[in-house]
Amino acid sequence: MLSYRHGFHAGNFADVLKHSLLCLTIIELKKKDKPFVYIDTHAGAGAYSLQSPFAEKTGEYRQGIGRLYPSQTFHPLLDSYFAGIRSLNTNSKLSHYPGSPEFVRALMRSQDRMQLSELHGSDFAILQERYRNGRQISVAQEDGLKNLLKKLPPPQKRGLIFIDPSYEVKEDYSSVVDTLAKAYRRFAIGVYCLWYPVIRRETVDNLMAALVETGIKKQLRIEHCILPDSEELGMTGSGLLFINPPWQLESQARELMPWLNDRLTDGMGTWSVDWLVPE
Secondary structure (H helix, E strand, O other), X not given: OOOOOHHHOOOOHHHHHHHHHHHHHHHHXXXXXXXXXXXXXXXXXXXXXXXXXXXXXXXXHHHOHHHOOOOXXXXXXXXXXXXXXXXXXXXXXXXXXXXXXXXXXXXXXXXXXXXXXXXXXXXXXXXXXXXXXXXXXXXXXXXXXXXXXXXXXXXXXXXXXXXXXXXXXXXXXHHHHHHHHHHHHHXXXXXXXXXXXXXXXXXXXXHHHHHHHOOOOOEEEEEEEOOOOOOOOOOOEEEEEEEOOOOOHXXXXXXXXXXXXXXXXXXXXEEEEEEEEOO
């Protein structure tokens, strides 16, 4: 598990889906004056160079954000998403890509807080240095999934819990379900977002079935696949499972997904927005 470095995958098609919907969720949380906390269990390095050996080795960003930026035409629902990317790049040249914490930092208000967990020693050191002067931000080198329950319920009584493991270890699939079930019992009014890869459809189906069996209501799934399901190795798509999503997120996703699919796959991919468990 400690071998995973998101720098290899930063800015790929899965990041585009994940971070565009993350920005929309934070914007909705900000519509109320009361503060919120953003808890990220797998925060990574915070931001990434697309000219690093990691990014250049895979080149995954070229089929993700590289197909969208620096185009002058983009969907209005992506205003904040693209603002976050522009903040790390100059002269419309795509050289850096924000991680989840950086997108949130650009959007959070003075009353909001961010709690970041990262286990990998190298990424933690970069993350800690990046946010060392952030008075609203705490950074811990820890297994964010194992330590999540200690942080719930948060003092703010409002929050987004973002769970984004690598799934390099098969146990991650069962661990996220178990942790979500326990976290929900402690903080039932929180917004939860779980990212998952589509590598084998059977694995995804089993994960969704286990989430349904938790009995948690209001589970919204948003998925985008750039390739058909396959038994071959490699990620063909990814998805986000929201618990207690903002009320506009479903309609926003239905509007945004065809646009993203057209630009990332020339319309050849597939997408879905459905309630795994309704209210």
